[in-house]
Structure formats: C-alpha cells, structure tokens
Amino acid sequence: MEEERKDKFLAPENEIRQVAAPDGSIIEVDPLEDYFTQERPKPYKVRKGPVENFLNWARAESLWVLGFGTGCGSIEIPPLVTPRYDMFRFGVQMRATPRQSNVFIISGYLSVKTLKRVIRTYEQMPSPKYVMGLGSCTINGGMYFDSYNTINRLDHYLPVDVYIAGCMPRPEALLAGFAKLKELIKEGKGHKANEYVENFDWYKDNQKKVINDWNMPDYNW
Amino acid sequence: MQDTIKNLTERFGASNMIEKKPGLIFITIEQSKAISAVTYLRDIEGYTVLTLLTAVDWIEDNVFQLTYLLNNPEQITEIGLRVMIDREKAEMESAHHLWPNVEVYQRELKEMYGINFPGSPRIDENFILEGWNDKPPYRRDFDTKEYAENNFFPRPGRKTNDPAEYMKQKMYPNNPSDYTNKKYNPNR
Amino acid sequence: MDYSIQKFLWTLLGLFIVLNWGFLMGSTMRRIGARLAGRVGVPIYQPWIDMIKMISLRTYLSHGVLYYIGPVFRLVGGIGMFLFMPVLVGSEIWSNYSFSGDLILLLYFQSFGMLGMALGASESGSPNATIGISRGLAQFAAVEVPMTLAVIAIAIQHHTFSFSEILDAQQGGFMNWTLFTNPLASIAGMLAMLGAMSHSPFNLVKAPNEIPIGPPTEYHSSFLSVLRTNSAIIHVVEAALFMNLFFGGADTWFMYIIKTFFVYFISVFIGMVFPRFKIEDSVRWFLKWPTVIGIIAVLVAAYWK
Amino acid sequence: MVGPIYIIAIALGLAFFLGFFGKSLKDVSAFLMLAGLAFMTFISGQWLLAFFNGSVTTQEIFTAGFRPPYSINLRMGYEEAVMTTMINVIGFLGGVYMFKRLKEVGNSAMSVFIVLIMSLNVIVMTRDLFNLFVFVEIGSIATAGMIILEKNSKSLQAGLKYLMATGVISGLLLIGIIFAYYFAGSLNIDGIITAHVGVTKAGAVAVFLIIAVLVLELKPFPANGWGLDVYQSAKPGFGAIVSAATATAGLYVLYKVLPMGGETWYPYIVLIGLITFVGSNLVGTRQKDANRLLGYSSIGQIGLVMTVIGLQPILGSKFSFIAFALLLNHYLAKAGLFWLSGIIKKEKISDWYVLRKNKALLILFVIFIFALIGFPPFPSFFGKYELIMSLVSTENIWIAVLILLGSFAEGIYMFKWLGDVLKDEDQTEESLNISWNKFIPIVIVGVSLLAAGFYSTPYVEGAHYFYFIPLGFIVFMGLIDFLPAYVKNTLSIAGMTYYSYIIYPLVEGDLMRTIFFVIFMIGGILTLIVGYNKKGKREGFYPVALMMYAGLATILTSDSMFGFFFGWELMTAGSYFLIIRGKRSKPHAYSYMLFSVAGAYLILLGFAFAYTSAGTQDLIALKDIAVYTTLAYTLLAVGFMTKTASLGLHIWLPGAHGEAESDVSPMVSAILLKAGVFGLMLLFLYMGQQTGETLLFVLGWVGAFTALVGNLAAVFQEDAKRLLAYSSIGQLGYILFAIAMMTQLGWLAGFTYVINHFLFKAILFIVVGGIVVRTGTHNLYQMGGLLKKMPFSFVAVLIGIITLAGIPPLSGFAGKWLFYNAVVLKGWYIQGVIVFFAGSIAFMYAFKLIHSIFLGQLKDNHRNIKELSPAILIPAYILIGGIIYFSAYPQNVLEPIGNMLSAYFPATVDWSGDGLATTVLSYWNGNAVLIIIVTTFILVLAYLKLITGKTTKLEQFNIAYSAERPFRPETTHVSYNMFAGLNKAIGFLIAPGITRFWKNISDMVLDLAGFIRRLYSGNGQVYAVHIIIYIVIFYFISLG
Secondary structure, three states: OOOHHOOOOHHHHHHHHEEEOOOOEEEEEEEEHOOOOOOOOOOOOOOOOOEEEEEEEEHHEEEEEEEOOHHHHHHHHHHHHOOOOOOHOOOEEEEEEEHHOOOEEEOOOOOOHHHHHHHHHHOOOOOOOOEEEEEEHHHHHHHHOOOOOEOOOOOHHHOOEEEEEEOOOHHHHHHHHHHHHHHHHOOOOOOOOHHHHHHHHHHHHHHHHOOOOOOOOOOOO | OOOHHHHHHHOOOOOOEEEEEEOOEEEEOHHHHHHHHHHHHHHHHOOEEEEEEEEEEEEEEEEEEEEEEEEEEEOOEEEEEEEEEEOOOOOOOOOOOOOOOOOHHHHHHHHOOOEEEOOOOOOOOOOOOOOOOOOOOOOOOOOOOHHHHHHHHOOOOOOOHHHHHHHHHOOOOOOOHHHHHHOOOOOO | OHHEEEEEEHHHHHHHHHHHHHHHHHHHHHHHHHHHHHOOEEEEHHHHHHHHHHHOOOOOEEOOOOHHHHHHHHOOOOOOHHOOOOOOOOHHHOOOOHHHHOOHHHHHHHHHHHHHHHHHHHHHOHHHHHHHHHHHHHHHHHHHHHHHHHHHHHHHHHHOHHHHHHHHHHHOOHOOOOHHHHHHHHHHHHHHHHHHHHHOOOOOOOOOOOOOOOOHHOOOOHHHHHHHHHHHHHHHHHHHHHHHHHHOOOHHHHHHHHHHHHHHHHHHHHHHHHOOHHHHHHHHHHHHHHHHHEEEEHHHHHHHH | OOOOOHHHHHHHHHHHHHOOOOOOHHHHHHHHHHHHHHHHHHHHHHHHHHHOOOOOEEEEOOOOOOOOOOEEEEEOHHHHHHHHHHHHHHHHHHHHHHHHHHHHHHHHHHHHHHHHHHHHHHHHEOOOOOOOOHHHHHHHHHHHHHOOOOHHHHHHHHHHHHHHHHHHHHHHHHHHHHHHHHOOOOEHHHHHHOOOOOHHHHHHHHHHHHHHHHHHHHOOOOOOHHHHHHHOOOOOHHHHHHHHHHHHHHHHHHHHHHHHHOOOOHHHHHHHHHHHHHHHHHHHHOEEEEEHHHHHHHHHHHHHHHHHHHHHHHHHHHHHHHHHHHHHHHHHHHHHHHHHHHHHHHOEEHHHHHHHOHHHHHHHHHHHHHHHHOOOOHHHHHHHHHHHHHHHHHOOOOHHHHHHHHHHHHHHHHHHHHHHHHHHHOOOOOOOOOOOOHHHHHHHHHHHHHHHHHHHHHHHOOOHHHHHHHHHHHHHHOOOOOOOOHHHHHHHHHHHHHHHHHHHHHOOOOHHHHHHHHHHHHHHHHHHHHHHHOOOOOOHHHHHHHHHHHHHHHHHHHHHHHHHHHHHHHHHHHHHHHHHOOOHHHHHHHHHHHHHHHHHHHHHHHHHHHHHHHOEEEEEHHHHOOOOOOHHHHHHHHHHHHHHHHHHHHHHOHHHHHOOOOHHHHHHHHHHHHHHHHHHHHHHHHHHHHOHHHHHHHHHHHHHHHHHHHHHHHHHHEEEEHHHHHHHHHHHHHHHHHOOHHHHHHHHHHHHHHHHHHHHHHHHHHHHHHHHHHHHEHHHOOOHHHHHHHHHHHHHHHHHHHHHHHOOOOOHHHHHHHHOOOOOHHHHHHHHHHHHHHHHHHHHHHHHHHHHHHHHHHHHOOOOOOOOHHHHHHHHHHHHHHHHHHOOHHHHHHHHHHHOOOOOOOOOOOEEEEEEEEOOOOEEEEEHHHHHHHHHHHHHHHHHHHHHHOEEOOOOOOOOOOOOOOOOHHHHOOOOOOOOOHHHHHHHHOOOHHHHHHHHHHHHHHHHHHHOOOOOOOHHHHHHHHHHHHHHHHHHHHOO
C-alpha cells in the first residue's frame, strides 16, 4: 500500500487528507482505507448432491446478463432481444446493475482503461458469476494484438467460462455460447468465481501490471 | 482567398503553399509567427472555425508538423496552417485563448506526441490513457508491438501472413500467375 | 382448532396462492408483451427459477442494518396490504385480517413498504437509489390526488369505507359495479392505478438504463428475492384493490384470478403502448386530467347523495 | 405639614441665592440645589401621602390675602399632589443624574433648572389663567435656557426655534386670556368654568385659543417640528425632564382647563390626540436617531394621554386609572430611556449594541421598551387593556382601532431598536462608563415601573395577584443568573414542576385543558431537560423560558379574558426573547414580534366586543357576542392564527423556528404553537357551529391551503430546521382545518394532531437541533450517513417521521383515519383532498429529512462524530414512549376526548372494549394493526435471515457506480434540490407571494412615514407657520 501512495498516479481525491471536524479537531481521512472495505474475498463452499444440482439447474436457466458493452462486439448483443433471436426464451435476461447480474459478456477488444472498469464491475457481481469472452480480441488480441492499449488475453485478468470465437461472432454464436455456459453450469463447472478468488494474487499481479493508475482497493466489493 | 494568401506570405512569411483543391490550401509558417497568423486569420480574414489541430511525426526531419485547419464559413474555404516544430524540444505556444476547444486538441497532442503547450488548461491531465508510463505512443520511435508483447501476455502460436501472398494462395491455388493476368485482375 | 390459528393458516394459504399467482401473472404478462413484439418470451415458469437462482447466490453484502431490513419492511408492506383486504366477497375464512381496518388503512399502509424500501435503499449510499426514491415519492404524491378523489367519491356513493360494504353494494350483476354506477370515479381511480402500478409510462422510478433499476440498485441475492416476492404479491393485491373498488370484487378464487389479471393487464397494456414520462410531466399529468375527473366525480357523487 | 407655597419659595430663593455663589463654591451650590429639589419633592410627597391616607382634603392657597377672582390662587388636591410629586421626583432624579453636568456649566444652569421645576409645579397648581400664562412663559424660557446652555450650534438652533414657536404660542395664549377675561370677567379657571364662556360664539373663540395653545404646548403632530428638535438636541438628561415632567404638567393643565369649554371640546382633543399618537408613531418608524426617535415616541405617548383626557366623559369612572396608568408609564419609561441615552451617547439606534456590555442596563432598557409597547406586567398594559375595553363597550370602536394602530406603529420602531440592541454585531471595544449618579435614577424608574404594574392589579377587573407568582420566580432566576446552567436548569425544572403541581387542580376537571396542560407543562419540563446539554452559564435563558411557560400556564388556568390576555402577552414576550437568542434570529424575531403584537391587538379587540355584549370579563362572554358578531369572531380567529402561523400570517415562523437555539426550537414549535390552537379551540367551542358557519368555512379553506403550502415549502428546504419549521406550518394547517369542521370527528382528529404534533415535532426538533449543533451546519446536504454514528438519534427521528407521515401502525394514522371520516361526513371533500395531498407531500420531506441526515454518504468531517448526549436523547425517548403508547392504545386517549366532545357535538365514533373504533363510515383497530404488523415483521425478518448467509459489511463507497468509483462523499450524497422534478411541476405554488405582500405593505408604511417626515424641514420660521396653520385648521374644524 505504502508504495502505491508514492505512486504518481494516485488520484488527488484518493490522497490522504486532513479535515477539520465540527468540534475543531483534525481528522485524517484516507479515502482508500476508509471508504472501501479492505476485506479479501473468500471462496464460497461448493456443495454436491441433488439439491445443488437443482440449484445449478436454476442458476443455468436464469442467466442475468450485465448490460455493459466493452468493445465493438456490444452491437451484437441488442439483436438478442429482437424477435429473430429472442434470448428470453432461454432464460437469459439483461440487468442494469452488476449487483443483480451473473453473466458478464466481454464484448470484443478490451482497452486497459476499460479493463479497470471491468475488473471493478466483475468484483461487484455476486457469485456464482460467469464471464463470456466475445470475439478473437478477448482470446489473443485479435486484430489489435499489437496495440499499445488493448489487452491480448482476457483469461489473464478474469476467469473466463466460455469463449466465443469470431470477429465478430454473430448473435447465433452468442446463443450457442449461452447454451454452452448452461451446460457447464449444470455440470457443476460454473464456479470460476472461486478460481478467481483462489488465484487472487496472480490475477491481481496481472491486472496491476497493465493498470498503472490503480486507484482502487484490491478487491471492489 | 488569394488576397489572404498574399497577406499571409507578406506579413507572416508564409511559404510552401499547396492547393489541394479549390478552397483548401495548406501553407507553412514559422513557429514564432504561427499564433499571430492564426489570430490574424480568425479576426481579420473570417476564418472563425478551428476544424482541427493535429500533428505529424516527421522523424526523418526531426520535426513535428502541427496543422491548424481553419475554416471560413462565409466563403466556405479552408486554410491549413502548417507549423514545423523541433522534435527534441517539442513545445508550442498555446492557442486556447482563441478557441476553447483547442484545449482538448492540445491535451491530446501532449499525451500522444508529447508536444507541450505551456499555459494550456488541464494540459497535464489524462486525455484518454490512464496511467501511461511510457513514451508517447504516437511518436514513431515508439514500438507498439514490442510494448504489447512485453505487457499483454501474447497468446503463443499466433501466425502472421502477408495478405497479398495469402490471398494469392487462397484464391488462385492452381495458377498463381492468374493473379497478374489482366483478364482476372483488372487492377493489374 | 383454535380460531386464531385456523385464521392464520387460511391466510397463509391465501398468501401462498396470491404469491404464485403473482409469479404466474408476471410471466404471463411478459409473454403477452413478447408476443406483441413478435417474440416467444420467457418460459412461463421463469419467475420461480429466478427466485431459486437468487436464493442460491452465494454472495451476501450488507451496507448496514437498515439495508438489511429494508426488504423486510417492503415485504411486510405487501403482505400487510394483502392481510387488511378481504380476498373473496362475503367469505369469512377468506376475509383475512380485514376486521382491523378498512380502505383508509390500506391507502396509508401503501407507504409502509415504500418507506422501508426507501430507507434501506438509501442506506446503501447509492445516488441512483435516492434519485429513484425521490422520483417515486413525487409521483406517489401526485397519484394520491386522483386516488383519494376516487375513494372519496366511492365513500360518498356507498356511504362507507368498509371493503365488505363496498363489495356488498356491488353484488348482483355487473351493472352494479362501481365502474357502471360511478364511471367518473372509476376513470379517475383507474388512471391513478396506472401510476400506482409503476408501469410505463410512469416507470421513471426504476428507469433501467438511466438510473440502474432505481431504489433496488444495490440489492442482490436473497434481498432481491424478498423484493421480488413482494412485487409479485403487491401486483396482485393492487389489482385486487382496484377490482374490489370498481369491478365488484370476486366471489370465487377463479373470479379473483380472472379479474386481477384483467385489471393488471390494463396497466401493462398501456405500458406497452406509451413511452416513459419525465417525472415533472408525470406529476403534471396526474394533477391535470385524472384530478379534474376525480373532482367532477366527487361533486357528482355529492350531488346525488 | 409644609404648605405647597414653600415649593415656590424655596425654588425662587435658591435660584436667587445660587447666583451669588462664585465658581469656587460650585460643590456647595450643587448640593444646595439637590437639597432644594429634595425638599420640594418632600413637600409634594408629604401631601400625596396625606391624601393617600385621607387625612387631608383639597387645600386652596390664596396669595395676597384675597379670594379669587381678585387674586391668584393655588390648589393642592389629590391630583395636584400626584402631579407635583411626579414632577419633583423627576426633577430631583434628573438633578442627581445631571449633577456633574450642571456643576460644569455653572450656577446659572442650576438656577434655570430649579426655576423650570418650580414653574412646572406652579403650572400644575395654579388656578389662575394669567398666572398660568406667566409660568408657562417662565417654563419656556427656562427650557430654552437649558437647551442653549449646551453651547453647540445644534442646540442653539433648537433653542431658537423653541423660543420662536413658544413665542407665537404664548402670544396666542395671551390673546385667549384677554378674551376669556373679557367674557367671563374672571381670570380664575373655576370662575371661567362656572361662567360657561364657551356657550357664546365669541367666548368660544377665547376657549378655543386657550385650549389650542395648551394643546400646542404639548407638541401635537404634525405642528411639532420644534419640539422634536428639542428632544434631539437637548442633553438626554434634560430630554427626560422635558418628556416626563413638562409633558406631565402640560397634560394636567389641559385636563384642568378643558372643562372651560364644556362638553363640545372633548371630541376635538380626542381627535388631536389620536392624530398625534398615530401620526407621530408612524413617522417614527423611519427614524434612526435615538433621541429623535424617543422624541417621536414621547409625542406619541403624550398624544395617547391627551386622547384619554379627551375621552374623559366616555370613560367615566375608569378615566383616572387609565389616564394615570398611561401617564405614569410614559413618565417612567421615557425618563429611563432618555437617561439611558445619556449613558450610551450614541446617536444611531443601530449603535446601541454597546448596551449589552452592561447586563443591568440592558434589562432596564428591555423593561422600558416593553412598558412603552404595553406588555404585562407594566401599568400601560393594564391601562391600555381597560382603555380598549371601555372604548369598545361604549361603541367607540374606531378610536380603539386607531389607538391600537398607533401602538403597533410604535412597536415597529421600538422592537427594531430592541432587536438592534440585542443582536447587532459588537463592533467596538470601548466599555461603558457609568457613574452611580446616572445609574441610580434609571434603576429607580425601572423598579418603579415594575411596582406600578404590580399595584395596578386591583384597578382592573379580572386581574389577580396570582399572576405575579411566576413572575416572582422569574425575577429570582434573573437574580441568580450568574450560576452555571445546570444549576439553573435544575431549579427551573423544579420550579416548573412545583408550579404545575399547584395549577393542576385548576385544570383537572377539564379534559381539554388537561391535554394542553400536559403539552405545555410536561412538554416544557422535557424540553428543559435538553438544556443539561448546554455548557456554561447560558445567561438570560432561564428567565425568559420560564416567562413563556408562565404565560402558557396563565392562559390555561385563567377564566377571565384579562387573565388570558395577560398570559398571552407574557408568553409572547418570553418567546420573543427565546427566539431572538438564535444566532441569525434578529429579523425573524422582529417579524415574529410584529405579527404577535398585531395578533394580540386583534384578540384584544375581539375580547372587547365580547365584553361589550356580555358585560363580564369572564371567558364565557365569548359565547354570545351580540354586537358585530362575525367581526368579533373573525378578529379573534385571525389573532389566534398569527400564533398558529396560518397561511398569510406564517412568514415569521420558518425563520423564527429555524434559527432558534437547538432546544428553543422544540419549545416554540411543539409547545408554543399549541397556544394558538388552544385559543382557536376555545373560540370555536364558544362560538358554536351556527354562529360561525361562514367563518369556519373560510378557515377550513385557509387550513387546507396552509397545509399544502407549508408542506410543499418544507419539501424544497435545504435547511434542516427550516424544513421542520415549514412542516409545523403545514401541521398547524391540518389542525385548523380539522377543528374548523366543528364535528366530533373533526375535533378528535384535531386533538390527535395536536398530541401527535407535540410529540413528534418535539422529538424531531430536539434531535435535529442536537445534530445541527454536533455537525455544525443547518444544511441537509452537508450532513449524511450519520446512522452508523448516531443510531439512537436515528430511531428517534424514524419514529418521528413515521408518525408525521401518518403511516400505520403508529399514531399518526389515527389522525388520518379520523380525518377521512370527518371529511366525508362533513362534506368538505375538495378541501379534504387538498389536505390529503399535503399529507403525501409530508411523506416526501420526512424522507428527505431522514435520508439527508442519516442515510447516504457520511462526510469527511463527520467521521469521528459522537452520538448525541443523553440529555437530548432521554426527553426524546420519553416522548417516543408517548407515541408508542398512543399507537398501541389509541382508545385510552381518544375515547375520553370523544366523550368530552360529545357534550358539544353529536357523537359519531364508538369504541368497543378491544380497541376497535367504529364510525358510520369506517372502522379501525389500532391495537390489532400494531400486533399484526409486528408479527408479520418478525416472521418475514426470520425468513430473510434464514435464506441469507453470512454478510460482508460494506463501506460507503462500495456501491455499484456505473463501473466507476464515487469521487467524494459530497458529490455522491443526493440531497440538494432532491425533488427537482416536483419543483418543476408544482413549485410555482410556493413562490414567495405572501412574503412579497407583507414586504410591500411594510414598504408602503415606511414610504408614507418618509413622506410625512418631509414636513419637518428644520427651519424655525416654517415651524412657526406650521403652528399658525395648525391653529387655523383647528379653528375651522372646531368652530368654523
């Protein structure tokens, strides 16, 4: 933490500041410490058995997708709610807030700047949660493989459940991706969120390697 | 238009006029006289709109070329003022007092080329990059591929093809010479 | 069996039916909406799955005590509205706890859940929640005007605030419904219902895409499941309220389901057709036409009394 | 017994001998002068005492051994004894006060001074017209001499103008005397009276001239520019003599001479007096110079006494008390104020804040001001009360109205002055130098005022020494003001508890009074407990707080109109001081006082109407007002509504309550406002449904709109306490509406609101006031997130707002339920809907309040804030106990009230044993609702607990924020302009139209005053012309 403090990228509003309380005493406020929970995430217990199978089925049949388009692929998501594709039949719905979403579609290239927001949002979603990488950009960088500003491999930063290849994959491919994801969840393999927590340090190292302007707690609850 | 060019040439020592098409002229001007020329164009000649401010990295000549593209809405004519500035000492007078939007262009140039505009508001703030820690990325001596490979965990096994060769093989796998045949390829 | 225990169990059964009917009605409406758009729509059992899914989530975050009990307030508000209103006409076992209060109690009890929800959502500190609440309260205040006018017109007409008496007066053929005996009050009341149901065009409170989901923006997993439970109940109960006031109530569960469905359908249908109002337009709208109609209704009722 | 002639002898002798004393013997001569004055006082005083004991009868003193009309005769009767004593006392005290100054100026000044006092004595005593003329001349010259002795250009000018004016006047007097002698053949006043000179046309001219001149001597408005200059430029010490002694003598002469003309002249004197009183006070409203302002006030007061003299035939037996009380009041208060002015030595009234450096002087100043405006317990209060009562009962309503108008105008500048003194920024370091010889006279007049008030009691019907018991305790609290706050707090609580115990038997049988007793007294004690929170001495707080409670108790316990009015004014005074203690309260306390004074005058008029028809001072008289029925009830209703801050009369409230100290706000909001409600309830009960049908209908609408506007304004407030203050306006609107319905249900609803508003508004103001102190800001948007720091306060506020919003199961709903029933049964549908709309709006500001303070984002500087102290929380939680009890067992409270009300209205609500309330329309079981909701709540909470695993505690920035992080708490807390949408839609309803209306009225008054003031050009000749014109106009009106 201390090293970060000396970091030249620390935002002014996150600097430690001294404030005069109404009674005249001076309070020291460290925004990153005081305003954010410092707790580290813990993996949840993965149970086995018919009850859990039933719950897995429910989790699979009710996929709530966060409405967050990260790249050009986000234009492929709106057709899903049109009559032609109609993802609602498969129990897939859109939500506007990460607190209520389970599926995060990384739709295409991911710039470093967006990656930071993606990490924050991902960490705010409740577990079990799933990540779908859309398009070749999330797999190996795609046509932006040599860009100074977009990451190459999504799975170094977030645990990815399903990749959908293509540049861009069409909405049908997305539906296929949902089907694959459902399959995985029903098989009891939908606990990548735990992987993220278990390999937390590795993920954080990777993330912090590209995000110099970190300015947030290690885990965004 | 011609009078304007004449005036620019006479008063500000502009040179090297290029007429791209009727109503679009590029002209080069010395760094020290650039801002006064821009002011002159805005206030006297009616070039009241700054269409854009951009830069080109002429690494071979060791200069940056700044282009102030000005538009005259009355005459529907445009003048591009080119200013060559030293690449080593990349600094230019700020023009934010003339148009408020110049401030944004200048922040972009500062971030992407490292050209400084002392006195321009918020010049040191991030423009689109957050926490950039390297050479300004639009400078031609910045190797973006190397940077990406060092930072972004390239996935191994990636292949690169020359598009021309690749297409030749894909489209005319039997007779590659067809590629040069006018009959099949009107471009040739 | 002791009477009070018996009463409790019957009420619990009624609540169970209403909850499931609420879920079913919700998904049916979504399917109807989907058909309007040329889609298939969600499976009919989707609300139950969503419910199980939410409970099966494994992250529980809390912003504080009030955040925790906010959904409880909300659900108590919904259940309370169910408890204080008789379900079926003239039925003792299905009268719930309506002996402890009448229409007035119900009108004010609406606020109970709203207040709890508002407090809980506000404690999360999310500005979106508070923006949603402030809009919701403004709209609620405006909706109350035609609603109150309609209720007063009915009270003048039947000379009572008691549900059972209002219902009794409407028995004996559909021509005795308030809808036909007091059409102006019914129009004012039904227009108010559009606001009370918070469907488009009056859904600026939740306004997804603008202030993500509004008040419940921070709620998730089990907390959200409680809120969902409430919204299933409250949609039925609100529909039942308007059914009792204007459509003669229901004497069997079958009629109850049919009538609440249609009442609810009206608001959904209008929501399908009209886009969202801004909050100031919404407030103005409620204080304009529905209020004028309501005032005329009251005057007419007072004249005929 | 020393004969009164010795007064003249001693004075003349001294004046003569002092001339021989050289400068070296100044001290001796000064002491001789004092001794002379003292002896003069002694002579008149012993006569007074003798008359008081009844041991002597009126004495005529004849000079030169002849009887009149052949010689001059002096008379020493009871009246003369009083007047001369007053003159001599003020002369002596003035001598003491000016001791050093007179010594500096020299023996001549002393001679002039003593001659002046002597001449005034003779003016009072003489019964001979020519002698009167001579001594009037001597007095004028002596006055001019005293002015000119100041030896600066201003006083020289003033003296010259004075001489010019008095020259013109005495010339006319001489002509009048010659005429009178010609027609009556006598110079003796009694002779002229018996000769009935005024009957003939020419004789009337003689009488006219004499009376006109004597009136002019009293400086009637507007021909009094010269007099004002005297007040302004004379030394304040001498101003006191002119204002107190000269005026006393002049008024007495007028009184003495008036019978010469017979009955016909009295109305003219009334007219002149009224014009002077109203006009002078009106012009005074623009005045900024302290001495000149006192001049205006003096002239006004003299005009008032002149009016009373003119009213002598009307007032009959009450004349002497009223005239004497008003004269004495003016005499003491004005002397005191002039002397204070001499100590302060500041011209501008806005510079008088230096008075605060000396607490004793400040208290004296306050006494003088309140005495002048006519607050209890000063003689003018008794005098004015009797005057108005008598005037109205003799059908002289317009005179009463004008007198009240003039008094109000006087209040305008007096309270402005008082506000400046109490609250203006202290800009100077200099301290007050007070020498004892200046201090003691002021103390004497101050104490005399109090004593005079006390001894006025037996002369007024309905007044009782009982009312002075709490005042005694207040004086005691004032004397121990140096003790620390907690000691005084304990003493106050003990005193109030004991007093409550004493007066409880008086209210015991009457349920309505008992309810208000609980609100006033128990509420008062609870709010006093909050005072333990304050550190230091809290100087001046306890006397005024107790004064307010004493007033409230008096209102509650009195059966007579006088007692009610006494308590009302006492409460107003106390609450004024409480309110003005706030940091930025000056303008708000000022407008509060003006509205209160105006309201009180309306109430007084209403009482007077009641007295007229019933002929008794008992409050029962309100029952059947036979004359001007509607007008009387309207006046009373509007008067009480100034306290309940109904729409149109509400503009004082937000500032007054919002800016008051943290524990004063609950006192004035939760408790004081109920006094107005109590008044209205009394009024309505006495008035009855039939009589006041139209009035009640209008009041119902007023109540509805008050509720709407008050609540709507509260929604858009950013200041926590102002929000609550506007909320009070709204809640009082409900109450007005409810009781205006005049049905049992309406009144039950009204009582429920009264009780609820008392409970929750006290809680909210206590807690929010504490939080405002803790957080150091009034602004809601600067608070936030305090829930985790102050959980107990939060619960208190939560209970408060649930009650406020009328959400079941708490007792607020009881009010709503009764309201619905009442509205539908009464048939006031549309008004009712407006009130219900206001209720939904109340929900909005309730949420805004609790959200902005306790929820949302905690601010940087509040991170270490502590929970409120137990001194604040304990009273709040006691009140919460009240709310919970009322919610759980509404029947226990409402059933007795219903039974009581069924004596007045047909019963419409039934209670079954288990808490079920039934009306023809509706039913409600508060007890059952509470049980059902609590049970459901517990079950649902258990269910949520069951399906929720272990939670992770989040901090304030751990929110889903569109993938960003919040910037700062300040930018993330939604509070400012929270209901922007509503504001756009219906915000125009609360455009400050009413504030603008009152502002325009006050501007108009001030402009009028400024316009009239142009008469005073400052030029001596012009003033002389004024006098001539005045006489001419007077002539044409009276004789032409």
